[in-house]
Amino acid sequence: GAGVSQSPRYKVAKRGQDVALRCDPISGHVSLFWYQQALGQGPEFLTYFQNEAQLDKSGLPSDRFFAERPEGSVSTLKIQRTQQEDSAVYLCASSSRRSGRDSGNTIYFGEGSWLTVV
Amino acid sequence: QQQVKQSPQSLIVQKGGISIINCAYENTAFDYFPWYQQFPGKGPALLIAIRPDVSEKKEGRFTISFNKSAKQFSLHIMDSQPGDSATYFCAASTSGAGSYQLTFGKGTKLSVIP
Numbered sequence: 444g445a446g447v448s449q450s451p452r453y454k455v456a457k458r459g460q461d462v463a464l465r466c467d468p469i470s471g472h473v474s475l476f477w478y479q480q481a482l483g484q485g486p487e488f489l490t491y492f493q494n495e496a497q498l499d500k501s502g503l504p505s506d507r508f509f510a511e512r513p514e515g516s517v518s519t520l521k522i523q524r525t526q527q528e529d530s531a532v533y534l535c536a537s538s539s540r541r542s543g544r545d546s547g548n549t550i551y552f553g554e555g556s557w558l559t560v561v
Numbered sequence: 562q563q564q565v566k567q568s569p570q571s572l573i574v575q576k577g578g579i580s581i582i583n584c585a586y587e588n589t590a591f592d593y594f595p596w597y598q599q600f601p602g603k604g605p606a607l608l609i610a611i612r613p614d615v616s617e618k619k620e621g622r623f624t625i626s627f628n629k630s631a632k633q634f635s636l637h638i639m640d641s642q643p644g645d646s647a648t649y650f651c652a653a654s655t656s657g658a659g660s661y662q663l664t665f666g667k668g669t670k671l672s673v674i675p
Contacts, residue, residue, distance in 0.1 A: 447604070484668070485650050485666055485668050486663075536604075
């Protein structure tokens with residue numbers, strides 16, 4: 444596709460329910476990122492993949508959060524036993540460059556998956 | 562610890578005026594400073610970016626000014642238009658380990674009134 448595609452766009456989950464958020468990056472992009480954006484805040488880094496390797500998961504807020512990118516393209520962010528504080532927009536982004544080569548990668552964001560936990 | 566501080570939180574500018582948004586950073590290892598524009602219900606989109614080897618970069622009506630010694634950078638939007646109404650985020654990253662990670666400011670909601 445032409446851009447980063449995320450699904451579902453909107454998700455309402457009951458507290459304690461597991462959710463899975465999908466990201467289709469721009470075709471051929473090596474790097475994939477997940478960010479969390481709370482209402483009225485800037486995005487905050489969650490995790491980073493280079494191809495299928497998860498090189499950094501330091502931003503994941505708890506062990507209830509898990510991300511994977513098994514074939515180096517589509518990625519899934521899974522949240523287990525959702526809590527109200529998990530309510531946020533989850534942004535996926537991709538870039539054609541690898542980390543460490545050069546700062547200033549142009550990172551393209553999707554429109555986000557809006558998660559509301561009730 | 563907030564590594565990138567952005568101000569103001571909101572800004573109202575008349576059509577044709579100049580919008581100015583400021584950011585300050587703490588980590589001297591940052592060497593890439595992009596600005597993102599976000600419309601409601603959309604993801605952030607890269608607007609313009611600068612590296613610390615230059616003090617200013619201009620693209621159309623958008624200009625970044627960079628002051629390395631003060632660890633500050635700003636976005637100027639000339640001839641502001643109602644279509645510029647959006648939330649603007651400054652960000653920063655490094656070229657070392659973790660260069661993939663953007664640190665964002667909290668955002669400035671810009672409203673351009675006719």
